[in-house]
Amino acid sequence: MSLALARKWRPRTFSELVGQSHVVSALTNAISQGRMHHAWLFTGTRGVGKTTLARIIAKALNCESLNDADPCGQCDSCLSIDQSRFVDVIELDAASNTQVDNMRDLLETAAYKPTVGEYKIFIIDEVHMLSRSAFNAMLKTLEEPPEHVKFILATTDPQKVPVTVLSRCLQFNLKPIPVPLIKEQMAKILDDEKVEFDDRGIELLSRYARGSLRDGLSLLDQAIAQGDGKVQEDSVKSMLGVVDDSLVRSLLGAILEQGGNPLVEKINDIERMGASFSYVLDEMATLIQRLSLFSLTTEGIDDDLIEGYQVLVNQTDDEHLQLLYQIVTVGKRDLPLAPNEKVGFTMVMLRMMAFLPALDSGVEPKKKITEVRQRVIATSKPTKTSAAVKNTKKSDASAVLNTNDEWKQFVSKNVVSGMAKMVAENAEFQSFSEGVLRLSLDSEHKHLLEDRYKNKLQELIREHVNSKCRLEIKVGVASDTLMADQVVESKNRLDQTTKDLEEDPFVKSLKSDLGGTLVTESIRPSK
Numbered sequence: 001m002s003l004a005l006a007r008k009w010r011p012r013t014f015s016e017l018v019g020q021s022h023v024v025s026a027l028t029n030a031i032s033q034g035r036m037h038h039a040w041l042f043t044g045t046r047g048v049g050k051t052t053l054a055r056i057i058a059k060a061l062n063c064e065s066l067n068d069a070d071p072c073g074q075c076d077s078c079l080s081i082d083q084s085r086f087v088d089v090i091e092l093d094a095a096s097n098t099q100v101d102n103m104r105d106l107l108e109t110a111a112y113k114p115t116v117g118e119y120k121i122f123i124i125d126e127v128h129m130l131s132r133s134a135f136n137a138m139l140k141t142l143e144e145p146p147e148h149v150k151f152i153l154a155t156t157d158p159q160k161v162p163v164t165v166l167s168r169c170l171q172f173n174l175k176p177i178p179v180p181l182i183k184e185q186m187a188k189i190l191d192d193e194k195v196e197f198d199d200r201g202i203e204l205l206s207r208y209a210r211g212s213l214r215d216g217l218s219l220l221d222q223a224i225a226q227g228d229g230k231v232q233e234d235s236v237k238s239m240l241g242v243v244d245d246s247l248v249r250s251l252l253g254a255i256l257e258q259g260g261n262p263l264v265e266k267i268n269d270i271e272r273m274g275a276s277f278s279y280v281l282d283e284m285a286t287l288i289q290r291l292s293l294f295s296l297t298t299e300g301i302d303d304d305l306i307e308g309y310q311v312l313v314n315q316t317d318d319e320h321l322q323l324l325y326q327i328v329t330v331g332k333r334d335l336p337l338a339p340n341e342k343v344g345f346t347m348v349m350l351r352m353m354a355f356l357p358a359l360d361s362g363v364e365p366k367k368k369i370t371e372v373r374q375r376v377i378a379t380s381k382p383t384k385t386s387a388a389v390k391n392t393k394k395s396d397a398s399a400v401l402n403t404n405d406e407w408k409q410f411v412s413k414n415v416v417s418g419m420a421k422m423v424a425e426n427a428e429f430q431s432f433s434e435g436v437l438r439l440s441l442d443s444e445h446k447h448l449l450e451d452r453y454k455n456k457l458q459e460l461i462r463e464h465v466n467s468k469c470r471l472e473i474k475v476g477v478a479s480d481t482l483m484a485d486q487v488v489e490s491k492n493r494l495d496q497t498t499k500d501l502e503e504d505p506f507v508k509s510l511k512s513d514l515g516g517t518l519v520t521e522s523i524r525p526s527k
């Protein structure tokens with residue numbers, strides 16, 4: 001194979017195109033009915049087939065023996081368009097500076113009739129980069145298009161195309177090509193090229209192509225070269241700097257078990273393998289997403305993974321997974337800001353470790369932390385928690401509310417969001433008798449005393465004690481409140497966690513290996 005696969009296998013007819021069936025059917029209909037619009041604009045990210053499609057259209061408009069709207073690929077017109085020597089098909093790349101000067105002149109030739117073909121076809125790639133004078137020249141033609149002129153425009157950035165141009169074009173958005181289609185095409189090409197491959201290898205390459213068949217085929221070229229003429233999972237992994245799924249799982253396992261040493265080892269492993277930390281974060285986010293889904297259904301999960309997933313899921317819960325996902329995706333976003341990828345990655349892992357799930361069967365010594373974290377997790381995801389509230393309510397239907405401690409417990413568990421939570425957290429229990437629950441609200445928060453918040457709170461209390469009680473709130477002294485506890489607790493926890501982390505062998509090695517300092521902000525509950 002001397003020719004690059006992407007070039008050799010560039011689709012030459014509509015039927016060879018991979019993906020974009022919505023555009024292809026619109027185009028073939030227009031062509032077979034002879035009702036071709038005078039200007040088409042294809043938008044979409046790089047490598048999805050915009051200019052390939054434009055060339056096929058140019059051929060279809062000039063082909064001497066059309067095959068159901070598909071160009072034959074054999075006639076003089078088809079062949080010379082494929083070789084870019086058909087005088088009436090003018091291909092311009094607005095992104096390349098070399099052509100900028102004569103682009104306006106070329107566009108002004110639109111007025112002249114085609115030399116050999118029926119149409120004069122302008123294919124302009126990255127059209128948003130045309131100079132103002134070139135745009136004006138094109139606009140002149142677009143406003144009163146002669147019968148013999150067709151424009152096929154392509155851009156990755158349609159927002160930058162002037163509205164005057166956009167409004168005169170038929171616009172089609174080409175979608176990223178789905179992984180299974182890219183994979184299928186790779187398998188077909190490799191079969192044809194008689195190259196040995198395994199399924200996992202091309203699966204990985206297809207995912208890495210990120211919707212671009214052209215990029216996918218360039219990767220395939222590299223994989224063949226680096227894999228001694230074969231495409232196999234191991235060599236593809238080392239080429240892409242990809243780590244094994246099991247490593248990502250054990251990384252998460254180490255985090256959930258709060259194992260500093262195993263975590264350091266895994267991070268060093270990743271570095272030794274020359275893998276991309278950014279890729280590992282992607283894989284971590286994917287794993288967390290799968291685990292979230294796993295608690296609902298095992299559908300689509302390989303049998304040999306189920307046991308491992310179960311072990312991980314047992315150590316976490318839905319809210320916690322949501323929080324971890326957020327930490328990972330935000331961490332990925334901020335990775336370019338870190339001094340280097342390893343440092344950034346390590347901090348993301350530490351941040352994940354700083355939060356524990358609010359499991360009911362929580363380990364005793366960590367209980368205090370768990371309570372605080374439970375609140376942190378609850379506040380960070382207010383929309384999801386109403387479901388959680390309903391669950392706890394069911395489990396202790398005949399709950400009582402007779403002391404301030406019981407009140408605080410109720411608030412931390414059942415009042416999870418909104419202004420009602422603010423009221424409840426700043427109120428102290430007074431009494432509950434004859435169907436009236438009396439609270440005292442700290443005068444600093446009297447502005448919160450609105451009927452709608454009070455009613456919301458009353459509703460939650462009624463659900464909790466399972467009776468039609470009434471809520472009375474008076475403004476006065478309220479010093480022993482949940483909010484007051486939280487302030488103390490959160491400060492204590494921060495001090496303790498900071499101390500623990502300072503003592504942690506992992507953090508110590510981080511400091512000595514990388515000269516890192518502990519960013520205490522990263523270990524504080526983000527309230």
Ligand SMILES: [Zn+2]
Nearest residue numbers: 063072075078
């Ligand atoms: Zn032809």
